[in-house]
Amino acid sequence: MQKLAWKKRKEDEAGEMGVGTLLIFIAMILVAAVAAGVLVQTAYKLQSQAELTGDQALQEVATGVKIVTAWGVASGGVLTELHIKIALQAGSPQVNLVNMTIETNDGASEVSLSYAAAASATEFTATSIRDTYPYNTWSATEVGITPGDLVEITIDLTSTSQELVTQQGMSALLIPKHGVPTYFAFVAPSVFATDIITLK
Numbered sequence: 143m144q145k146l147a148w149k150k151r152k153e154d155e156a157g158e159m160g161v162g163t164l165l166i167f168i169a170m171i172l173v174a175a176v177a178a179g180v181l182v183q184t185a186y187k188l189q190s191q192a193e194l195t196g197d198q199a200l201q202e203v204a205t206g207v208k209i210v211t212a213w214g215v216a217s218g219g220v221l222t223e224l225h226i227k228i229a230l231q232a233g234s235p236q237v238n239l240v241n242m243t244i245e246t247n248d249g250a251s252e253v254s255l256s257y258a259a260a261a262s263a264t265e266f267t268a269t270s271i272r273d274t275y276p277y278n279t280w281s282a283t284e285v286g287i288t289p290g291d292l293v294e295i296t297i298d299l300t301s302t303s304q305e306l307v308t309q310q311g312m313s314a315l316l317i318p319k320h321g322v323p324t325y326f327a328f329v330a331p332s333v334f335a336t337d338i339i340t341l342k
Contacts, residue, residue: 205321206231212342216334221306224297239268239285241319248304248312261298269294306330
């Protein structure tokens with residue numbers, strides 16, 4: 143009888159240990175599942191952030207304009223207007239001129255210009271020379287340059303009080319909302335032989 147009772151107690155203890163081990167195993171599985179869920183969620187957030195950062199970095203690097211040509215209008219022995227023909231640089235997405243800033247410096251003063259329908263002391267104008275698909279509406283808020291477009295920017299140097307005399311230098315910085323600014327510098331020729339002065 144004693145042997146049977148001892149054997150039964152031993153089997154009961156073994157059963158209790160088996161249940162305890164099973165509970166620990168289930169708890170470990172639950173902890174691992176929660177940890178895996180946290181890791182997956184973190185990885186998804188990191189992937190989304192990395193994609194967003196990559197898109198923004200690509201936009202900052204690729205966006206920009208190039209200067210095709212530039213000329214000035216001379217009157218009374220001074221340059222009174224500056225005309226710059228621009229296009230998108232290779233690989234650049236559309237650029238809205240409404241969000242562009244142009245800074246001009248004649249060595250004596252620096253002026254920051256924004257887009258407007260009429261040139262003034264603080265504003266430049268833009269005219270579409272070639273407009274490829276998709277066609278721009280050129281409304282007050284949508285003055286966009288798409289790949290293949292040519293746009294002529296006009297700066298009234300008289301309004302900005304930056305009229306140039308012969309052999310006077312000027313620089314212009316075209317700054318889009320996103321992307322790389324475009325720098326342009328020139329020196330007025332020693333003689334204004336004609337009314338239209340080629341600068342680039």
